[in-house]
Amino acid sequence: MTFAKDFEPVYLDxxxxxxxDLRVAELMCACLNDPALQxxxxxxxxxxxxxAARVALARDQVARLVGAQPEAxxxxxxxxxxxxxxxxxxxxxxxxxxxxxxxARTEHRSALGACRQLEREGFTVTWLTGDADGRVDPxxxxxxxxxDTALVSLMHANNETGVLNDVAExxxxxxxxxxxxxxxxxxxxxxxxxxxxxxxxxxLSFCAHKLGGPKGxxxxxxxxxxxxxxQPLVFxxxxxxxxxxxxxxTHQLAGFGAACELARGLLPTEQPRIRALRERLWAGLQAAAxxxxxxxxEPSVPGILNVFFPGIEGESLLLALDGRLAVSSGSAxxxxxxxxxxxxxxxxxxxxxxxxSLRLSLGRQTTAEEIDRAAAILERCVRRLRxxxxxxxxxxxx
Amino acid sequence: MSYSQRVRExxxxxxxxxxxxxxxxxxxxxxxxxxxxxxxxxxxxxxxGGRVVECAFRAWGCPHVLAAAAQAAASVSGMLVGEELxxxxxxxxxxxxxxxxxxxxxxxxxxxLRAMLAQAHALQSR
Numbered sequence: 001m002t003f004a005k006d007f008e009p010v011y012l013d014x015x016x017x018x019x020x021d022l023r024v025a026e027l028m029c030a031c032l033n034d035p036a037l038q039x040x041x042x043x044x045x046x047x048x049x050x051x052a053a054r055v056a057l058a059r060d061q062v063a064r065l066v067g068a069q070p071e072a073x074x075x076x077x078x079x080x081x082x083x084x085x086x087x088x089x090x091x092x093x094x095x096x097x098x099x100x101x102x103x104a105r106t107e108h109r110s111a112l113g114a115c116r117q118l119e120r121e122g123f124t125v126t127w128l129t130g131d132a133d134g135r136v137d138p139x140x141x142x143x144x145x146x147x148d149t150a151l152v153s154l155m156h157a158n159n160e161t162g163v164l165n166d167v168a169e170x171x172x173x174x175x176x177x178x179x180x181x182x183x184x185x186x187x188x189x190x191x192x193x194x195x196x197x198x199x200x201x202x203x204l205s206f207c208a209h210k211l212g213g214p215k216g217x218x219x220x221x222x223x224x225x226x227x228x229x230x231q232p233l234v235f236x237x238x239x240x241x242x243x244x245x246x247x248x249x250t251h252q253l254a255g256f257g258a259a260c261e262l263a264r265g266l267l268p269t270e271q272p273r274i275r276a277l278r279e280r281l282w283a284g285l286q287a288a289a290x291x292x293x294x295x296x297x298e299p300s301v302p303g304i305l306n307v308f309f310p311g312i313e314g315e316s317l318l319l320a321l322d323g324r325l326a327v328s329s330g331s332a333x334x335x336x337x338x339x340x341x342x343x344x345x346x347x348x349x350x351x352x353x354x355x356x357s358l359r360l361s362l363g364r365q366t367t368a369e370e371i372d373r374a375a376a377i378l379e380r381c382v383r384r385l386r387x388x389x390x391x392x393x394x395x396x397x398x
Numbered sequence: 399m400s401y402s403q404r405v406r407e408x409x410x411x412x413x414x415x416x417x418x419x420x421x422x423x424x425x426x427x428x429x430x431x432x433x434x435x436x437x438x439x440x441x442x443x444x445x446x447g448g449r450v451v452e453c454a455f456r457a458w459g460c461p462h463v464l465a466a467a468a469q470a471a472a473s474v475s476g477m478l479v480g481e482e483l484x485x486x487x488x489x490x491x492x493x494x495x496x497x498x499x500x501x502x503x504x505x506x507x508x509x510x511l512r513a514m515l516a517q518a519h520a521l522q523s524r
Contacts, residue, residue, distance in 0.1 A: 313436070313459055315461060316459070319406075320409075352433065388416060388455075389456055389457070389458050390440045390456040390457065390458060393438060393458045396433070396438075397458060
């Protein structure tokens, strides 16, 4: 296999973005260089039709990864736009009698932001909280539904902890009541088998760059029958069935399609491999005990492990790891007023523990050797910082 | 967050961090803890012949706090008890080129240093 591989430090931030697969990059370059593919896919002339055919192939590849028909896929600029189109588009099109949205406090900021915008527009939002493992109980969703509910929106895999919501059960509840159900699947598509029919999703958002494709392109699945009504966010030339105006980027979509095709083929072997590597990492981190695992171990997306080392300060840990390990922290930034992760605080972690937590996310390029190296680096850094702690700090900073 | 070369060096090496080595002299300590401000520091020193012969620190905090504690521990090593405080938060901030928002944490470092030197002074005055 050929991947964009030679990362130094160890790259464990695949949940933020996965490195572009070299096979995808080569295909995108070939697409950019192909004189036959320079037309606008919306044009009726021969170069336009050639580009449209390439886009159609990509749409088919993208659709197949989530068990959808190609006609059900709308291309966007990424998962954030897909989520916004799904939530804002559904709510605004639902009519005056449907002004209620159900979502969770642990959603990605794209969903939180869209729901807060709807509150400003006069909608009511029911904000569900996760259980002790960070999962939203489908019974909670059922309880929150009202006659005026326009949409339920939940993420499949949490982007910080990897914990999975039972979206199939929520989908069943919504389908029984004839409600639209949006699933933010940015962290699960390509990592787990995701089938829109099995989930019962009305809408499903995902993107290319989390699965080895290029940044700047995503998709929104929109069920065909019955098809929900959405109000577009971007107006113009009527592209994507009038839902998302703007010329389609042929090479980006070709890359997205290729990444989906690769992910679909690799899923049966990669899913257990990455899960096993994650557990190997967790086992390796026991050398730096005490160490907490944030969020339930299962069910979860295979590649995410969120941990906290009691007594360790977040910013110091990040600097100690700098140049050795590329990871995400539980803090929005490192200033004095740093806002700690609302997801981790929702799990019951203190501000200090949430700020010092690390998300270690594995991907297709991650090797066992890298995992062992990462565990050893973390153990060394944690041991060094703990050696300098005042007595009682490990108990106090937890 | 960007760090000066001095902060990076001190953070990487953490000189004088950990336990105070055994040796001649009487032990004193000073501690300041403000978790909400992001700093917890404890200085320990051995006083012999009216002089700070060795100083060590333990700290929880960001790299600026750890670097400031190391710098402060170095600055008092060798000083005579009762002499003027050799450093303070503002001086540490200037030496470490730390951002203004970290000054509050460096004041906690200064508080711990003052507490230790006050104890040393009280010991000498007995």
